[in-house]
């Protein structure tokens with residue numbers, strides 16, 4: 001083979017580079033900022049150096065790094081929030097070491113950001129002002145699994161797939177979200193926490209029994225029965241009950257280093273039912289979900305529009321689009337469990353009757369036909385995988401923003417329609433049809449259909465500023481539109497939104513009754529984090545946010 005001369009290589013590289021520049025210019029690729037505050041409150045350079053030294057002494061130098069090759073791995077999450085590097089990354093091995101990290105951070109006035117696995121979709125782990133990322137993945141032990149009393153006590157590095165695999169050895173399981181199987185169980189409970197089996201057993205928050213949390217001061221707080229020195233058990237801890245204190249706190253209130261959660265029996269046999277409704281209206285679908293929820297026979301119950309279906313189990317964009325065309329408009333997924341196959345099938349048959357009574361327009365797609373619709377590339381057992389271990393080892397193009405609303409099922413009838421109108425106006429294609437990566441919705445009843453969760457995901461091309469703006473405004477309009485109709489945004493995070501430009505003006509008007517709650521949470525934050533170091537989002541002095549937390 002003829003080797004290329006240096007001049008030739010140089011010329012080719014030059015051409016390649018200019019094409020890249022042109023591409024970059026045309027697509028308006030977002031540059032990656034490494035900028036921190038120009039006038040920092042915390043994280044002064046000399047203090048960072050001191051903190052680095054003390055951390056190395058305390059944790060051992062192999063567990064502390066300020067090397068950009070390491071810190072850059074923590075600069076992004078799955079959202080389109082611009083990248084920001086932390087100054088230091090630490091990996092503590094115990095509750096005591098986490099407390100030590102906080103003590104040093106307070107002494108040196110350096111920010112600390114708790115870090116699970118970084119698959120949040122709202123910039124939740126991006127260190128806005130830099131500082132320390134506290135990566136908890138070294139603490140990865142299942143400390144106890146009590147099969148008889150059906151609970152597990154875990155550390156923050158325990159992932160869904162780890163705990164599920166261990167629980168299944170004891171014919172048990174936990175409720176799991178549809179994010180990556182490698183997401184942390186504890187971090188999920190500090191954040192989104194929307195999971196399978198919600199219609200029967202509630203969301204993750206309902207399954208927290210107790211916790212150990214290191215407060216930003218370095219003090220250790222225990223909640224639940226263990227706070228009274230009792231055995232872990234399914235009983236309330238001392239009142240007032242704060243056993244889910246950290247839920248939705250998104251790392252603003254401290255670091256959870258242990259949690260005890262409920263496990264549930266894993267049925268020996270499963271059977272699935274796929275009621276489909278091909279019309280683009282939801283009144284019958286919602287009525288069917290009410291009836292199914294109330295009968296409480298299904299272990300897992302969810303409704304997916306075909307668009308969501310495509311995103312959910314399509315391997316790539318092409319596959320997703322094909323699935324959208326193949327699937328009926330509205331699909332209900334129902335899983336039934338039993339000690340015998342007959343028991344699982346009987347429950348499914350009873351439910352089929354209930355759905356048929358709601359409307360004769362429901363079709364029941366047999367498993368083989370579902371397989372045919374899905375095609376050879378899509379494995380339907382992905383559903384079973386979603387149910388058991390979480391499914392999302394991959395996803396289609398782009399980053400996305402999760403629109404996550406909680407409301408009564410009947411109220412969602414109007415909210416879903418409004419969400420689609422708002423997103424179509426803002427982000428949809430010109431023929432008014434939403435592409436699968438633009439908007440799609442699914443409903444998940446929980447607590448036997450008393451309430452429900454509606455998710456709409458808006459995907460964007462992360463490398464394109466115009467696309468980011470288009471999606472952002474569509475997302476905001478649809479989310480605020482839903483809240484205006486009475487739905488609750490499913491991730492409160494009062495400390496994340498405090499002082500946020502626009503929100504600080506809109507919230508007191510839109511939700512005046514939220515204000516006393518926010519004031520209490522903020523007072524707690526200021527009391528337990530006097531130097532404002534734990535996932536700092538806003539300034540104590542001014543009450544304002546200098547940088548936008550979510551986008």
Ligand SMILES: Cc1cc2nc3c(=O)[nH]c(=O)nc-3n(C[C@H](O)[C@H](O)[C@H](O)COP(=O)(O)OP(=O)(O)OC[C@H]3O[C@@H](n4cnc5c(N)ncnc54)[C@H](O)[C@@H]3O)c2cc1C
Pocket residue numbers: 077078113114115116117118119120121124125136156177178179180182183184185186187188189190191192193194195246249250251252254255256257392395535
């Ligand atoms: C494709 C996709 C699908 C998703 N689907 C779902 C879903 O169905 N349900 C759902 O609930 N979520 C979902 N998510 C959102 C997200 O992935 C999950 O909430 C996930 O569990 C976050 O876990 P993590 O370990 O990556 O947390 P991280 O992103 O690392 O952290 C999340 C937040 O928790 C804080 N934190 C982390 N660990 C601790 C700790 N030990 N103590 C205190 N604070 C801590 C962090 O500071 C951060 O604010 C989805 C995300 C993607 C990308």
